[in-house]
Amino acid sequence: AQKVTQAQTEISVVEKEDVTLDCVYETRDTTYYLFWYKQPPSGELVFLIRRNSFDEQNEISGRYSWNFQKSTSSFNFTITASQVVDSAVYFCALSEVNRDDKIIFGKGTRLHILP
Amino acid sequence: GAVVSQHPSWVICKSGTSVKIECRSLDFQATTMFWYRQFPKQSLMLMATSNEGSKATYEQGVEKDKFLINHASLTLSTLTVTSAHPEDSSFYICSARDGRTAAYNEQFFGPGTRLTVL
Numbered sequence: 001a002q003k004v005t006q007a008q009t010e011i012s013v014v015e016k017e018d019v020t021l022d023c024v025y026e027t028r029d030t031t032y033y034l035f036w037y038k039q040p041p042s043g044e045l046v047f048l049i050r051r052n053s054f055d056e057q058n059e060i061s062g063r064y065s066w067n068f069q070k071s072t073s074s075f076n077f078t079i080t081a082s083q084v085v086d087s088a089v090y091f092c093a094l095s096e097v098n099r100d101d102k103i104i105f106g107k108g109t110r111l112h113i114l115p
Numbered sequence: 116g117a118v119v120s121q122h123p124s125w126v127i128c129k130s131g132t133s134v135k136i137e138c139r140s141l142d143f144q145a146t147t148m149f150w151y152r153q154f155p156k157q158s159l160m161l162m163a164t165s166n167e168g169s170k171a172t173y174e175q176g177v178e179k180d181k182f183l184i185n186h187a188s189l190t191l192s193t194l195t196v197t198s199a200h201p202e203d204s205s206f207y208i209c210s211a212r213d214g215r216t217a218a219y220n221e222q223f224f225g226p227g228t229r230l231t232v233l
Contacts, residue, residue: 044226
């Protein structure tokens, strides 16, 4: 069965600190996609990244970076030098090609960046 | 990037009435649309998958007679909450994808519709 676990329900850090959001997934498929989305208070989902199961290369985009490790079924997200605008709920998600590309979301991590 | 719109963005209705939410793909043809529900401070839960021209497939535990989904065209899917009750109050989000390409079928999310049933 497919499952996404975000063990951190809520995190608070002071502005400019680095913060890592954890994501562990379960799947039986060899071909799948992993995602991170940001949901600010407005509610609209903001797509951050998609990774396919064959690409374990880590990625950096500005202050954001992602660490994908198949050996531990983890896809962690790090924000460097956090800013107040980073405050939001962050969802990790999984999509299996053999399941009509349905996206299954983790429970989310609520991130508070304190000024 | 592809744009998905939802209408209305918010709606308040009385208990027992029906509410229709529209999901439109504005600049691409969506062969498949997905409907999600998100209760306050919870995650998005997939309700159903609809393919254009065919009946929707509902996830376990979702009442198909209560949440009517119609995907009559390649750019429009509607979700009708019939005989709405306060427990149906939630944030409803749709996503759409063009499944005709061989490449990975990116899903694009709408901005969501906040339903409050009094």
